[in-house]
Amino acid sequence: MRALSTLIGACLLAGSALVSTPALAGGVGLIGGGGMGSTPIYAYSDNQTNPYIINQLRPRTGLGAQLVLGDRDDRFVGVGRFYWQAQLPQTADGVEDAARELGADGPIQYAINTETVNSGIGTAGIQWGIWGDRTGGLAINALTCIGAGIMTADAREFLVLEMGPGVQYSLNKRIQVNAEVLYQARYRKGFAHAVTGTVGARYLFD
DSSP states (O other): OHHHHHHHHHHHHHHHHTSOOOTTOEEEEEEEEEEEEEEEEEEEETTOOSOEEEEEEEEEEEEEEEEEESOTTOSEEEEEEEEEEEEOOOOOTTHHHHHHHTTOOSSEEEOOOOSOEEEEEEEEEEEEEEEEOTTSEEEEEEEEEEEEEEEEGGGOOEEEEEEEEEEEEESSSSEEEEEEEEEEEEESSSEEEEEEEEEEEEEEOO
């Protein structure tokens, strides 16, 4: 999906342009975390052309890098995140019961993904300060990012939206730790929803 690859490039460039800063204002770091996300299973009954869609919650985990663009005391800073995320395989537990609750009758056919789904995701957005001392100590903020899954099996790229609250704590002038609880929406032929928690550490240049 060439258009989607172009879109993620534009998103990342836009995120960089949102914050105009001097050279070396910002920082780099690592992030990791996990959560639960929905994944669709398509079930069919006799003479049924449209599938019954069962959304199954499966664990997710991930690890990657983060980039911060802006002075430490700015209320608004640009954020870039580039990470690998894995979603555990689907299971057959409860699929037939869920399909029958949706109206299926007779024999039910469905296929589940029995392998871990790995995705490479890139996002860009804004972190804005809500409360606290952003130059030292504890601060509360909020994060909004858009991007795409651009490294996927079988070229199954998807759009990504992430938003939620977070905290950061400055250990000293250079080292900062951060954590967020994020709602994540994926879109490819339909929406899939997840809640993830992330923790990270940053090295600040300014």
